[in-house]
Amino acid sequence: LNGTQILQQSSPSSAPDNRKNFQDVKTEARFGTANQTKIKGFKDTETEFTVGQRLLQGITQTRTINNTVDRIRVTLQIDSLQRFKDDGDIVGLVATHNIKITQNNGTTTTFINNTKGRIEGKTPNAYTRDFILDIPDNFVYPLQLKVTRVTPDSTDPKRQNNSRWLQYTEIQDKADRFPNTAHVAIRVDAEQFPQTPNVMFRIRGRRIKI
DSSP: OOGGGEEETTEESBOTTSOBSSSSOEEEEEEOOTTOOOOTTOEEEEEEEEEEEEEOBTOOEEEEEOSOOSEEEEEEEESOBEEEOTTSOEEOEEEEEEEEEEOTTSOEEEEEOTTTTEEEEOBSSOEEEEEEEEOOTTOOSSEEEEEEEOSOOOOOTTEEOOEEEEEEEEEEEOOOOOTTOEEEEEEOOTTTOSSOOOEEEOOOOOOOOO
């Protein structure tokens, strides 16, 4: 199944030369086998855990994940993000973080590096950002979820970029595999599709006498 066989708003998702007619469209298909796996992304339950811990440079905050999960949402907060210049001007600042997970077998994986964990801008108010970690099925539990601030801590009241780990959320997807049933999951950008798009499929099959 490719983008030329999926029509959205009567137009193929992809042109024959693989150029995208719609950006940020993701598809995943199952073709009706008896042992097919579930399609991830359809959440069933979410369990939130409060942390409320200020993050300091180089000091890793760790929480243990005992339950098998499909994703983890880590919520960080910047208390304010601004720098007061001597001339009275107010400009933005940066706060950088990384997020890692260590499995029970000692393997450590970086999910959010310094680039992805970079929060940049200007605001006098608290600002929160969620980071989604997709957890592979073969991870060995329990997991150690680790959050570290990379940016040096500010001791100057004119530089305000303190960050804190507000909470994390364990997300478990629906376990439905729909064996022997072909189905497709499509994720689209809401900015391109203010309403749910009409979707059609060009199916090429084989007629088999039963």
